[in-house]
Amino acid sequence: MAIKQKTDISMPEVLFTGEGDAAADRRILRIAEEGRLRRLYQGVYTSNLASPPEAVVTRNWLNIVGHLLSGGVISYRSAHDAKPFAGHLYVTRGQRPRTLELPGLTVRVLPGPGVVAGDVAYKDLFLASQARWLLENLATGRGVSERVLSAEALEAELDKMLLIRGEYRFNELRDNCRALAAVLGRDKEFKRLEGIMGALLGTHESKKLRSKQALARVAGLPYDPARLELFDTVFGRLRVEALPELPATADTGTARENFAFFEAYFSNYIEGTTFLVREAEEIVFEGKLIPNRTEDSHDVLGTFQAAMQPPWRDQPPSTADQFLHWLKSVNALVMRSRLDKNPGQWKDQNNQAGATVFVDHTLVQGTLREGFARIAALEDPLARALMTMFVIAEVHPFKDGNGRTARLAMNCVLSAAGRSRIIVPTVYREDYLLPLKAMTNNSDATPYLRAMARIQSWTAAFDYGQARNHVYEALLRCNAFEEDLKNYKLIFPESKPALVPN
Incomplete structure (x- = not known):
């Protein structure tokens, strides 16, 4: 005995009667009487007996509505969305209003002009032109609010x-x-x-x-609304996340100097400004500029100075105006020798990295201000620091030096709160950049928070007060300088950072 299939794969998922073929109509009705088709609406049947009727209609709404209301114009907010919204679809057709109730879909048929110049054919229906749906969505009156955009x-x-x-x-x-x-x-x-x-x-x-x-x-401060949605997602996660509290261990003297040196060295290395450690020491501590690399030398020196000296090191901005000024000041310091990059000036052209397109240059200041509002509303210093870096990295407000500026801004917040600054070593480059990309593309903050908490813990585990060559050797043993990311991974030193006492 044959078992009846719940879905007849030999037939389309949706079938219609009343299309002018009497023989085809009789066949569909006969199959329906045999229980092999399910009726969705008058003249509309489905061969899919397994899926809920609502799911079938949702998948096939365009063909179904095109059959029932051929030549109708998808209008009002439905024209903007080009699909049903919240289970409703609005179609202009004929001289009288009526409503079609299908499983999971209510079609409101509104009287009005049919197809006009600019409307676009969409299978058996038409999509209202942009000019038309703009006008329709400004309609007012009783019962209109449900079918128009706010x-x-x-x-x-x-x-x-x-x-x-x-x-x-x-x-x-x-x-x-x-x-x-x-x-x-x-x-x-x-x-x-x-x-x-x-x-x-x-x-x-x-x-x-x-x-x-x-x-x-x-007001002259337009912003990127899509970025604000992303900022809100990250902000919401940071507000409730339990983050580690690692105290600063390199605030004064030799420790502060050594820390700032390696912070500047690695921050530039990640951006492609690469030197031997000995060359970087000559730049920072001996005032020597490497031959034929004057601009690169100044990049390292400027980053070191920002990591060492107030206000850039430990006096974060408290208002949106100060935030914008602080960013321009730090970028000008780091990029001061690269006049072709307009140091300290907002970008005047759009920029991108790979497939990631950053905030439009006309929206930089407004988007940064909106980002700062969310930074300022976070209580935990590490949360505030991570939000700061993400906002700057996502906006990419300058022609160059954005990564270095973002990391310095993050560390400024941490230093002001007496927390350990963060160094991102060469071997950790992908562990740092890929989570940032995941937030941009997928609004997923988990990898970012995990990666940054881990690298802060690693950073705080070293004794920066010893001689600089000993700090270098300790970092070397932990693979910090490795560029072969397939064969080398970050190693923690034996000592573990202490938590901030309650």
Whole structure:
């Protein structure tokens, strides 16, 4: 005896009647009567008897709605999303409103103009043009709020369009909206839209705006909203994470000097400014510039000075204004000999590393200010330090020297709190960089927190008060200088750091 399959793989997952083929209709109805098809809606059947009907509809909504409402225009917020939102889809078609209730999907059919110039074919439906859905989402009235984007979300979309496309294309879009408003009878909506777009351009009063993002642009401090979401994810994790408390062990005298030297040496090595340790000692302690490498020499010296001397070493900023000034000051010190890199000046072009594109150059200051608000709200010094480094690394505010600036900023926070600074040795390069990339790409803070807590514990385990050559030998035994990351791993010294006493 044959066992009936729950899903008939010989048939499409969704089948329709009423498409003009009477024989095909009779076949579908016969198979349905045999129990091999499930009815989802009038004229809509599925051969998948195993999956929940809601899942079938979710996968096949475009074909189903196209069959039921052929030629309809996906409109309002549905046109912006190009898919259902929260189980609802809005389609403009015909002369009367009605509602189609399918498993897991409610389709609101709204009367109005059919396809107009600019609408795009989308299988058996159409997607409202950008100009059309902008106007539709500014509609007001009873029951309209459920099918339109919030004012804040719409302003954020317009702000993004202005950023990416520039003023010329933005004005062109406004002209298209004006012409379409006359066709659709949406002059009132266009008037509201013109006010918002004008406010973003600075030609209308900003009181027309509601969203924080749009208001920030008008105030001259636009920020990257996607980065703020990422900052909030990391901030939320850091607020609740139980982090180790390792006291500073190299705050004065020889220990402070030795620590600052190796911090500067490794921080530059990670960025490709590589010297022998003896060469770096000559630069820092003997005032010698390595022949043909004057700029590289100054990079190491500037990083050392920032790690040794206040205010860069241990006086972190307490306001957003001070934060921006501090960053520019440190970058200017580290990169002072590289005039082609505009030391201490915000980048004027976008930058990226591999596939990671950093914050747009027009959004640097606003995004840093938003990042600082989250830094300042963290109580734990290590949490604050790690948030500081991540914000700077993610924004990448300068043409060059961003990594060194970010690590110095992190360590400044730690020194101010009496906690151990962090050295990232050459052998730990990937363990440091890959977790940063994981946060950028996956919003996963766990590898970053684990990696940074581990390397701080390692850093604090050395005696920096001994002669510098002995510190070097101790670091050497722990593979700190190794570049062959496949065959060498970080080794901890025998001594373990103590915890801060309660």
